Amino acid sequence: MRTMSEEDFIQKLAGLFPGSRDVTVGIGDDAAALDLGLPGGMLLLAAADQVISRIHFTADTSPVLAAEKLFKRNLSDIAAMGGVPTHALVTVAMNPFEEKALTEFHQGLSNISNLYGVPVIGGDLSSLPEPGLTASLTIFGKAEKEKLCLRCNAAPGDCIYVTGSFGNSFRSGRHLSFPPRLHEARFVAGTYTSAMIDVSDGLAKDIARMAEASGLSARLEPDAVPRSPGASLEQALCDGEDYELVFAVSPSQAEELEKLWPFPGVRLTRIGEFRPGPAGEIRGVSLPADKGYDHFHGKND
Amino acid sequence: MRTMSEEDFIQKLAGLFPGSRDVTVGIGDDAAALDLGLPGGMLLLAAADQVISRIHFTADTSPVLAAEKLFKRNLSDIAAMGGVPTHALVTVAMNPFEEKALTEFHQGLSNISNLYGVPVIGGDLSSLPEPGLTASLTIFGKAEKEKLCLRCNAAPGDCIYVTGSFGNSFRSGRHLSFPPRLHEARFVAGTYTSAMIDVSDGLAKDIARMAEASGLSARLEPDAVPRSPGASLEQALCDGEDYELVFAVSPSQAEELEKLWPFPGVRLTRIGEFRPGPAGEIRGVSLPADKGYDHFHGKND
Known part of the structure; x- marks a missing residue:
């Protein structure tokens, strides 16, 4: 597909399906959010993601690690x-x-299921016509309405914070071994941010998505971007598969956040800020025109 | 896999994951049922199923029909x-x-989504390393606790009823064009039955699953089994992919059900009865030892 971006296509998809009053967030964010009348005003979250051999992991990756990656992505x-x-x-x-x-x-699924207390409640098994493995996982979750973090909630002037470091994830094996940032996200959600995304397709690309959804541009400080061992700035900005968090924090709360950040093993870094339009534009760093991991174009095989 | 049946493996899987008090029905029925405190005491249902080219449809099947099949299976x-x-x-x-x-x-998804009023709220797109198509769909639903139909709820003496007819589904194209029996199921659920299954893997095999789960045997009347055009009795019993309903009805309600059945275009047929053990045994018809569509062994490619 060379005539349409993934974002454009996904935007088009959303118009194909009937609306429903109980869908608070539909196609286009990290997960859908449904208002089903759960106790305490909680929203039901749901997301689905897949892994495919020779696309998301190499053919010699063990099924244990493939399953763990699938679960952790979700x-x-x-x-x-x-x-x-x-x-x-x-x-x-x-x-x-x-x-x-x-x-x-299934041992890989079980490892993650037990580690995070998330039971697998159903599914399906099938053969494939040719050697390989494909798997899809749908995850459910809950969130208080007032803690829900959306890509579109960044405000002009908000600081851009990230967890961890970026780049070289495929070669280093980090794309298999990463821990999902569940505790870190819950610490900031609703208290320090209402705008968050996880970095799967590349730091610059995913920040651009947040900026676009919020009608803002983003200015990055290249020297501030935390790079994983062996990663160049371009790799840190474009490689993808880091599964770190990017979130927007009001300048008035930035100092407190940095002071109270309770995860000594997880780096917290301010790498730039959101600014008034043009929507989706990234400034302060030079990006190769067509870079950024793009699942839609299947570039990383 | 030749050393373990799909049922045995799925039974083993269920033990790999942590329990959860809100899981009313977990791995092993047509869908999971969660008790999340929804208004009106409704349970949230969730099931996931997949379609794969050259396994669940031929390589020349249009993506529209493949998507429709995927949605309707769920x-x-x-x-x-x-x-x-x-x-x-x-x-x-x-x-x-x-x-x-x-x-x-996505047009195929949209067709079914709009026909049944079931919005698609999220998902993922990826490339594959070799020509083909794989897709997975997770469906949510709701059911009143008192209408929930489980495989394990058949009672000794219950009549075995089926909708529609069986056999020859792959060759006739019925496996693509079938209508899911949603209205028929809602008519009988909680009123005439609390034990139901849909026929995906073969009539005899799926009745055996109900019988096994209920600790009963099943006696079928071979002449009563409704066959689709061109189907032999063996094909009707073993082919699979019919997506018709099998359900258990108390003999005291059978006459009323047949009299009040409000779907003139959908045949309703009593084909046998459940009896005391041995659990899972099918009597009254002779079945080839290894027949029955088995997704687990990928036999129908």
Whole structure:
């Protein structure tokens, strides 16, 4: 697909389906949010993501790690909404369809399920016509309305904060070993931010999405961008698959956030700010025209 | 996988994940049921199913029909629980990754979404490393606790009723064109039955699953089994992909059900009865030892 961006296509998709009064957030954010009348005014969150061999992991990656990555990608989406994950459903298809590989895949699911207390409640198993593995996971979560974090909620002047560091995730194996930032997200959601995204497609690209959704531009300070070991600035900005958080914080709360940040093992860095339009533009760093991990174009195989 | 049946493996899976008090029905039925405190004591239903080219449809099937099948398979699962479908999330991966095929796939989703009033609220798009299409859909629904239909609820002496006819579904194209039996299921759920399943893997196999879960055997009347055009008895019993309903009705209600059945275009047939054990045994018909569509063994490619 060369004639339309992923964002444009997803925008077009949203118009294909009927509206529903209980959909607070639909297609286009890290997760959907449904207002089903849950106790305490909680919203039900739901997101779905997939992993495919030779796209999201190499052919020699163990089914255990593939399953763990799949589960954690989805946990990261719930984190980015400011929510708490609750349940998951998983479909998997593989070839060869063997008990050993299926058991390993489900061991990976079990590892993450037990670590985060998120039961898998259903799914489906199938064979594939050719060697490989594809799997899809739908995650449910809950969030208080007042803690919900959306891409569109950044305000002009907000500081741009990130957790962790960026770049080189595929080569370093970080794309498999990362911890989803659930605790960090809950610490800031509703208290320090209402605008958050997780970085799957590349730091610059995902900040541009936040900026676009909020009708703002973003100015980045290149020297401030935390780089993972071995990563250049361009890699830090464009590689993707970091699964760190980006969130917007009012300047009046920035000092307090930095002082009270309770996660000594997780770097918190201010890398720039949101400014009035043009919407979606990134300033302060030079970006290659067509860079940024793009699942839609399947560039990272 | 030749050493373990799909049922055994799924039973094993259920033990890998933490329990949760809000999971009323977990792995092993047509859908999971969650008790989240929804208004009116409604349960939230959730099921996930997938379609894969050259497994669930031929390589020349249009993306429109593949998407419609995917959506309807999941609607059928909600029907079999006695529920009403509410929302869906969809992940799709294809190669070539082209706007035309993606648009056709989403047109298929849109057709079913609008026909049944079930919005798609999220998902993911990816490329595949080799030509083909894989897609997974998670469906949500709602059901009153007292209408919930489970495989394990059949009682000794219950009549076995089916909707529609069976066999030859793949060759006739019925596996693509079938209507999910949502209205029929809601008519009987809670009023005439609390034990229901939809037929995806083969009539005999799915009745055996109900019988097994209920600790009963089933006696079928071979002459009563409604066959689709061109289907032999063996095909009607074993082919699968019919997406009709099987449900258990107390003999005291059978006459009333047949008299009041309000769907003149949908055949309702009593094909046998559940009896005391041995659990899972099918009597009255001779079945080939290894027949029955089995997604787990990927037999129908």
